[in-house]
Amino acid sequence: xxxxxxxxxxxxxxxxxxxxxxxxxxxxxxxxxxxxxxxxxxxxxxxxxxxxxxxxxxxxxxxxxxxxxxxxxxxxxxxxxxxxxxxxxxxxxxxxxxxxxxxxxxxxxxxxxxxxxxxxxxxxxxxxxxxxxxxxxxxxxxxxxxxxxxxxxxxxxxxxxxxxxxxxxxxxxxxxxxxxxxxxxxxxxxxxxxxxxxxxxxxxxxxxxxxxxxxxxxxxxxxxxxxxxxxxxxxxxxxxxxxxxxxxxxxxxxxxxxxxxxxxxxxxxxxxxxxxxxxxxxxxxxxxxxxxxxxxxxxxxxxxxxxxxxxxxxxxxxxxxxxxxxxxxxxxxxxxxxxxxxxxxxxxxxxxxxxxxxxxxxxxxxxxxxxxxxxxx
Amino acid sequence: xxxxxxxxxxxxxxxxxxxxxxxxxxxxxxxxxxxxxxxxxxxxxxxxxxxxxxxxxxxxxxxxxxxxxxxxxxxxxxxxxxxxxxxxxxxxxxxxxxxxxxxxxxxxxxxxxxxxxxxxxxxxxxxxxxxxxxxxxxxxxxxxxxxxxxxxxxxxxxxxxxxxxxxxxxxxxxxxxxxxxxxxxxxxxxxxxxxxxxxxxxxxxxxxxxxxxxxxxxxxxxxxxxxxxxxxxxxxxxxxxxxxxxxxxxxxxxxxxxxxxxxxxxxxxxxxxxxxxxxxxxxxxxxxxxxxxxxxxxxxxxxxxxxxxxxxxxxxxxxxxxxxxxxxxxxxxxxxxxxxxxxxxxxxxxxxxxxxxxxxxxxxxxxxxxxxxxxxxxxxxxxxxxxxxxxxxxxxxxxxxxxxxxxxxxxxxxxxxxxxxxxxxxxxxxxxxxxxxxxxxxxxxxxxxxxxxxxxxxxxxxxxxxxxxxxxxxxxxxxxxxxxxxxxxxxxxxxxxxxxxxxxxx
Numbered sequence: 001x002x003x004x005x006x007x008x009x010x011x012x013x014x015x016x017x018x019x020x021x022x023x024x025x026x027x028x029x030x031x032x033x034x035x036x037x038x039x040x041x042x043x044x045x046x047x048x049x050x051x052x053x054x055x056x057x058x059x060x061x062x063x064x065x066x067x068x069x070x071x072x073x074x075x076x077x078x079x080x081x082x083x084x085x086x087x088x089x090x091x092x093x094x095x096x097x098x099x100x101x102x103x104x105x106x107x108x109x110x111x112x113x114x115x116x117x118x119x120x121x122x123x124x125x126x127x128x129x130x131x132x133x134x135x136x137x138x139x140x141x142x143x144x145x146x147x148x149x150x151x152x153x154x155x156x157x158x159x160x161x162x163x164x165x166x167x168x169x170x171x172x173x174x175x176x177x178x179x180x181x182x183x184x185x186x187x188x189x190x191x192x193x194x195x196x197x198x199x200x201x202x203x204x205x206x207x208x209x210x211x212x213x214x215x216x217x218x219x220x221x222x223x224x225x226x227x228x229x230x231x232x233x234x235x236x237x238x239x240x241x242x243x244x245x246x247x248x249x250x251x252x253x254x255x256x257x258x259x260x261x262x263x264x265x266x267x268x269x270x271x272x273x274x275x276x277x278x279x280x281x282x283x284x285x286x287x288x289x290x291x292x293x294x295x296x297x298x299x300x301x302x303x304x305x306x307x308x309x310x311x312x313x314x315x316x317x318x319x320x321x322x323x324x325x326x327x328x329x330x331x332x333x334x335x336x337x338x339x340x341x342x343x344x345x346x347x348x349x350x351x352x353x354x355x356x357x358x359x360x361x362x363x364x365x366x367x368x369x370x371x372x373x374x375x376x377x
Numbered sequence: 378x379x380x381x382x383x384x385x386x387x388x389x390x391x392x393x394x395x396x397x398x399x400x401x402x403x404x405x406x407x408x409x410x411x412x413x414x415x416x417x418x419x420x421x422x423x424x425x426x427x428x429x430x431x432x433x434x435x436x437x438x439x440x441x442x443x444x445x446x447x448x449x450x451x452x453x454x455x456x457x458x459x460x461x462x463x464x465x466x467x468x469x470x471x472x473x474x475x476x477x478x479x480x481x482x483x484x485x486x487x488x489x490x491x492x493x494x495x496x497x498x499x500x501x502x503x504x505x506x507x508x509x510x511x512x513x514x515x516x517x518x519x520x521x522x523x524x525x526x527x528x529x530x531x532x533x534x535x536x537x538x539x540x541x542x543x544x545x546x547x548x549x550x551x552x553x554x555x556x557x558x559x560x561x562x563x564x565x566x567x568x569x570x571x572x573x574x575x576x577x578x579x580x581x582x583x584x585x586x587x588x589x590x591x592x593x594x595x596x597x598x599x600x601x602x603x604x605x606x607x608x609x610x611x612x613x614x615x616x617x618x619x620x621x622x623x624x625x626x627x628x629x630x631x632x633x634x635x636x637x638x639x640x641x642x643x644x645x646x647x648x649x650x651x652x653x654x655x656x657x658x659x660x661x662x663x664x665x666x667x668x669x670x671x672x673x674x675x676x677x678x679x680x681x682x683x684x685x686x687x688x689x690x691x692x693x694x695x696x697x698x699x700x701x702x703x704x705x706x707x708x709x710x711x712x713x714x715x716x717x718x719x720x721x722x723x724x725x726x727x728x729x730x731x732x733x734x735x736x737x738x739x740x741x742x743x744x745x746x747x748x749x750x751x752x753x754x755x756x757x758x759x760x761x762x763x764x765x766x767x768x769x770x771x772x773x774x775x776x777x778x779x780x781x782x783x784x785x786x787x788x789x790x791x792x793x794x795x796x797x798x799x800x801x802x803x804x805x806x807x808x809x810x811x812x813x814x815x816x817x818x819x820x821x822x823x824x825x826x827x828x829x830x831x832x833x834x835x836x837x838x839x840x841x842x843x844x845x846x847x848x849x850x851x852x853x854x855x856x857x858x859x860x861x862x863x864x865x866x867x868x869x870x871x872x873x874x875x876x877x878x879x880x881x882x883x
Contacts, residue, residue, distance in 0.1 A: 226501040228847035230883075231775075231859030239748040247883065264523055270533055277850070279510050293526070293535045299516045299542065300524055302852030308501050309847075327509055327849065329502055 022224040023050035023198035023345045026313040028320040028371040031339040037186030040194035043349035045178040055199030055211035056180040057172025059220035060191035067120040074163035077115040082158025094121035109179035160209040165218035172211040195315045197222040214250040223250040225310030236303030274301040276326040276366035320371045328365030335360040341371035389422040395441035402433035407803035430796040432805035475726040478799030480718045488737035489769045495860040497847030504844040511840040512850040518542030518686045519710040520754040546575030547836040552782035555583025558722035560816040566824025568592035574832045584646040603657035605647035623692035625719025625762040632657040671707035686710035693739030698746035705756040716762025720785040723800035736762035741874045744777025767838035777856040790831040
């Protein structure tokens, strides 16, 4: 692999779509007990061959309990000038409670990393901040954050917000996932939900911001696949205010979750009826009420149907959600042991960290695996 | 004065060694090209009357007849083409408007031929339609802003009901052709094929013949400026109603069915006196602006208890994007857009060949505009105006259409040879004629079989191409321009179509 091909700066963002094959792994402790990052690291490392060193990353929930009600931003910078540009903008909208450079462990495996800072922020009065005249009753703090993050990522030169939720954070970069994990010292963090990603982009360009998980608000998405419906999904979310700036499938999927689950208030348990809608022949065999619901969701949200191969793990403060495409064109294995739920591209990762699970199963295409936090620390 | 000989478009060649003077050609030709000479015991042909429909050639039992194009013998001139010269002779003679039939045959750019479709390789598996489900079911209608779903225990209950929708087994409908412009046997073939295949045909503006009432649940009825055959029963019996504002072949003008064609049967269906001219005015006389259209849309919705989708058909003209936006905002559940290559039974040649824009550009412009305005979900888009193959259709869907209308292709399936003389009422194939001697040539059950065959073949091809692109549901292709690439197109054309040039990756 030639290092010369690796782009680490935001200015190097490819303006085309990067298709990729990948490894995904997620671990949730449903009782909300926090555990450190070693387990997720060991698991994703088992699937080394599913990555090619062009991207790896982790999302961790529950890692910032001291600021659990404040916005936690992780921001990549090309240089200090970009940092001061971004911080000036941040200060206009937020009170910065604390900020620091994210501690890292330099290693030969990580080449030329960008500057990465984290910020704990409190939003000022959003109505006075927002540049457009929006109706007060239809606009939430979350809407502001979505708008802010999308705009900053599109406009601020040399800066990129990779994580923007509460009590969670995303650590990612160019390299094999185990090297990225060590670089970010994730063994020193404790969280109740971890997801991770090892990337095998089929195009040689990778950059730190473009690695996965992709994050927005509390959402983090890791995805293995190349969706054939991208053009349709991208135009669908664009017409509802989400401009895809990275041209990646994962970005479009993240926006679909935010749009459907948060804004349209679709229950998690029926999200699969939109994202991986049941086949018409299956719908026709459903009982009357279910049939009408399934049919209506399919007609209504055809733009949100994700087609082509995918297996995704979506992280959120309250749950972990995993879904395969409807004809299962990508691998996904799930397992449970006590209060732990594991979802992985390969069983090897699960067995590495949990040698004797209570149950291991291969979720049917289009049928979600949902793990919810029963209580939090 | 022009020589009559120069006006022959075709040469009728008869191989006298093969001709057995059976007179099939004499009986089959409604244009009286062939005549049996009793003295000579031979069949003679008058080439100047031949319109090139190839009926005699097709039916000659000994293959004695060949119809060939006759090259004009005018002195070569790049500016004054033979067609211009002949048309001037014809108009100098008649002093009238040049009439023509079917869609424009002029060599304008056909954008379908400059667009290439995608396929999946390695990073994304193609899907084999013979092994995996491949879904092309399509719905036509408006979608609400959002859905209210109630969760009661573990059960989810839908509280918002979807408005009326048409459910199609394939994204292909049969476009408007009136009884009058085509024969009842042709209408029956279209209607019964639509029923057999699980799609819809459109009555056109001529009303619904009583023998077609049994196909009502697969019928879209049209309300055009002449209001022929429109009554409460007509509106309520159909699956959907389409208000016809314009037609791709003749934007801006109305229609005229001459009194001699208004037979007893047609007079009953159109609800006009027998023998009277059926004139469709250029505009609807109650629609002089968009708010008038909104009133008509809601008058029809009231009359049909909001149980049927109500759509509006317009021809693709320069301002089609804002026009379509206005139509959607006026409450239409679907917008049918007819491109300028669209067919017709009769249109002034000057208009057919020079007015309007190609459907590909109109479709892309409308879809983009409706998305920008955030109203794309409020109405389905059906496009028409020359869908010649399944690949034209799949490209139309990827450009943003919900479904397509076919008409010329459907008639070709019934035997039409595109001689473009529909307006003469002498169609030798029994399609565009009311002459009982000619209409009986078209057997509706054979017509149904042929058109069903075409729908089946195109649907299979659509599934093959979908699967090849790694897609197994047609909704994932709709507006998915990433699967299209342009070839030999300018920056402006690519930007209007919203597609990249071939060779550009994601």
